[in-house]
Amino acid sequence: MLDKSPQALTAAVAADAVRSGRSAERGVVYVYEAPVRLWHWINAAAILVLGLTGYFIGSGIPTMPGETSDDFLFGHIRFAHFFAGYVLTLGFLFRIYWAFMGNPHAKQIFYVPLWRKRYWREVWHEIRWYAFVAAEPKKYVAHNPLAQLAMFFMFTLAIAFMIVTGFALYAQGTGNDSWQYMLFGWVFSIWPNSQDLHTWHHLGLWMIVTFALIHIYTAVREDIVSRQSIVSSIISGEREFRD
Amino acid sequence: MGGAAETFYGVIRRQGITRRSFHKFCSLTATSLGLGPLAARQIANALETKPRVPVIWMHGLECTCCSESFIRSAHPLVKDVVLSMISLDYDALIMAAAGHQAEAILEETRAKYKGEYVLAVEGNPPLNEGGMFCIDGGKPFVEKLRAMAEDSMAIIAWGTCASWGCVQAAKPNPTGATPIDKVITNKPIIKVPGCPPIAEVMTALVTFITTFGKLPELDRQGRPKMFYSQRIHDKCYRRPHFDAGQFVEVWDDESARKGYCLYKMGCKGPTTYNACSAVRWNGGVSFPIQSGHGCFGCSEDGFWDKGSFYDRLTTIKQFGIEANADQIGMAAAGAVGLAVAAHAAVTAVKRLTLNRAE
Ligand code: HEM
Ligand code: HEM
Numbered sequence: 178m179l180d181k182s183p184q185a186l187t188a189a190v191a192a193d194a195v196r197s198g199r200s201a202e203r204g205v206v207y208v209y210e211a212p213v214r215l216w217h218w219i220n221a222a223a224i225l226v227l228g229l230t231g232y233f234i235g236s237g238i239p240t241m242p243g244e245t246s247d248d249f250l251f252g253h254i255r256f257a258h259f260f261a262g263y264v265l266t267l268g269f270l271f272r273i274y275w276a277f278m279g280n281p282h283a284k285q286i287f288y289v290p291l292w293r294k295r296y297w298r299e300v301w302h303e304i305r306w307y308a309f310v311a312a313e314p315k316k317y318v319a320h321n322p323l324a325q326l327a328m329f330f331m332f333t334l335a336i337a338f339m340i341v342t343g344f345a346l347y348a349q350g351t352g353n354d355s356w357q358y359m360l361f362g363w364v365f366s367i368w369p370n371s372q373d374l375h376t377w378h379h380l381g382l383w384m385i386v387t388f389a390l391i392h393i394y395t396a397v398r399e400d401i402v403s404r405q406s407i408v409s410s411i412i413s414g415e416r417e418f419r420d
Numbered sequence: 421m422g423g424a425a426e427t428f429y430g431v432i433r434r435q436g437i438t439r440r441s442f443h444k445f446c447s448l449t450a451t452s453l454g455l456g457p458l459a460a461r462q463i464a465n466a467l468e469t470k471p472r473v474p475v476i477w478m479h480g481l482e483c484t485c486c487s488e489s490f491i492r493s494a495h496p497l498v499k500d501v502v503l504s505m506i507s508l509d510y511d512a513l514i515m516a517a518a519g520h521q522a523e524a525i526l527e528e529t530r531a532k533y534k535g536e537y538v539l540a541v542e543g544n545p546p547l548n549e550g551g552m553f554c555i556d557g558g559k560p561f562v563e564k565l566r567a568m569a570e571d572s573m574a575i576i577a578w579g580t581c582a583s584w585g586c587v588q589a590a591k592p593n594p595t596g597a598t599p600i601d602k603v604i605t606n607k608p609i610i611k612v613p614g615c616p617p618i619a620e621v622m623t624a625l626v627t628f629i630t631t632f633g634k635l636p637e638l639d640r641q642g643r644p645k646m647f648y649s650q651r652i653h654d655k656c657y658r659r660p661h662f663d664a665g666q667f668v669e670v671w672d673d674e675s676a677r678k679g680y681c682l683y684k685m686g687c688k689g690p691t692t693y694n695a696c697s698a699v700r701w702n703g704g705v706s707f708p709i710q711s712g713h714g715c716f717g718c719s720e721d722g723f724w725d726k727g728s729f730y731d732r733l734t735t736i737k738q739f740g741i742e743a744n745a746d747q748i749g750m751a752a753a754g755a756v757g758l759a760v761a762a763h764a765a766v767t768a769v770k771r772l773t774l775n776r777a778e
Binding site for chain 1 (some may be wrong): 433459639649651660669690691733734736742745746751757760763770771
């Protein structure tokens with residue numbers, strides 16, 4: 178776990194500046210390495226495609242006029258969904274790999290230190306900050322504790338769930354002898370009637386939409402309010418502390 | 421009935437069927453099971469040499485639609501199955517014997533063909549109140565089931581009742597109706613779900629077991645792979661309309677008349693494993709989707725409890741009102757969206773007042 182006291186932060190800024198030859202006065206730390214940033218935007222794009230096509234798969238599209246043999250629209254929508262599903266999955270696997278290979282911040286979205294008293298105190302402070310009770314937010318090099326909580330439960334777990342249920346649904350099309358079924362067929366032991374699986378996968382869509390709403394809002398808001406760079410951090414990788 | 425030791429071939433020759441017809445039948449059966457050309461000879465050989473398999477057919481809580489379906493089988497004809505291929509030693513519904521005479525057959529079969537007979541169960545046992553909701557021959561059905569299962573070779577669970585529970589096990593299931601595999605755990609069980617199962621699927625399964633003397637390969641849910649490894653959707657003749665995006669929007673609209681896909685009308689073909697779209701019903705005449713109505717998933721687990729038959733997704737009742745995944749999701753996302761907007765507004769106001777104060 179990273180030490181997040183103000184002294185440690187100053188130390189982090191200084192150490193980072195030494196490593197990259199930057200002036201420590203600007204108060205900049207390199208947080209999100211290039212692979213993480215690249216992954217972030219590919220991931221976001223894949224989820225945009227998955228969400229849209231998934232919604233269309235779930236509710237159907239307005240009936241296409243004309244000859245049946247001329248149209249393959251629903252097929253293309255489903256193909257786009259599966260393609261983006263593969264992109265998302267490969268990206269997620271890469272991100273797990275990078276949790277081990279990257280800097281310490283790269284591990285943050287994969288665990289929550291629920292057992293640490295201090296962590297809960299910090300979460301409480303963040304809640305007070307977002308509830309307009311605390312006057313100043315604490316500064317964090319990577320995600321703040323509340324963000325970490327949301328990232329883990331609403332993103333990491335939710336995406337893992339979508340990948341597992343998604344590939345199980347995919348196995349319905351590829352059949353009992355496919356590798357998708359070998360790997361994910363166990364899902365049908367939990368939900369013997371695949372109708373339930375569709376329903377859960379569908380609910381997952383709304384979980385991710387809710388996460389994206391909160392995520393984008395807080396990212397933009399903190400960027401403006403909290404005196405530290407946020408949105409530009411996931412583009413340049415650097416966290417700047419502005420006072 | 422009796423005479424289980426006789427071979428199938430012996431029986432049909434006695435009935436005046438020629439050897440030529442016999443071989444025709446074998447080839448047809450091999451084809452309908454999707455087996456290769458050599459299989460016809462194997463089938464013939466088996467039917468000529470193997471003693472017929474004794475079958476005990478029992479009825480628990482059920483509506484007899486499985487039997488009704490079974491007796492309408494066209495390929496093979498049910499009369500061939502019942503009178504020649506197997507030795508149906510006991511079936512309360514269609515046997516001549518009754519009362520003590522009938523019950524005696526059960527004991528006799530148990531003793532004489534220990535570990536060799538197939539127990540076919542239509543319906544399921546209710547377990548509440550010691551099983552008294554289904555009394556058969558003066559005893560709770562569940563006791564009869566346990567006793568006969570004990571010495572059987574394998575059990576066929578006919579229909580959705582025996583496989584999953586079906587309507588009598590639908591919530592709140594007052595009688596405690598329980599599928600066979602939850603009651604008998606030490607025997608191979610073949611689930612043949614459907615309400616009812618397709619006649620040809622039933623007879624073909626029996627043919628397979630008698631011919632090869634072994635059980636067919638089963639999938640994860642215990643269903644024979646040869647009939648239940650694909651969904652209605654996978655073989656549906658309306659599938660091209662699905663891929664093109666041509667859907668029926670309301671009953672009896674232009675699309676319905678054109679025979680477009682019933683996905684939006686809640687057809688459960690995409691989540692239902694059965695052979696309807698391949699084998700069809702009544703000797704291949706039709707199946708629900710062909711008659712213009714969506715599949716409602718009668719061969720799937722708990723199909724009575726998953727909400728409307730006209731909704732592809734499961735109705736979610738945990739919120740007090742009945743809702744679907746989209747309604748709940750949009751409500752949640754909408755609430756969060758409003759909260760975000762309100763939060764943004766408060767943030768803006770605070771910043772403005774702070775700036776003014778400075
Ligand atoms: C953020 C991730 C994802 C979202 C938001 C999402 C969303 C959806 C939605 C809303 C549906 C419609 C469900 C229904 O009503 O039946 C769906 C279907 C499906 N999804 Fe996903 N999905 C995601 C990831 C994946 C992944 C990783 C795969 C794996 C390749 C996948 C494969 C499928 C399949 C096979 C279907 C069923 C298509 C059909 O029934 O024709 N999904 N998805
Ligand atoms: C316009 C769209 C988006 C913007 C502006 C944005 C912005 C950001 C920012 C600023 C961060 C860094 C947060 C921090 O510094 O604490 C971040 C991280 C992250 N974002 Fe986004 N994001 C967007 C879309 C998405 C979407 C659609 C998803 C997935 C549903 C997503 C998932 C994540 C995840 C998982 C991280 C953590 C990265 C890590 O620590 O490895 N983002 N995003």
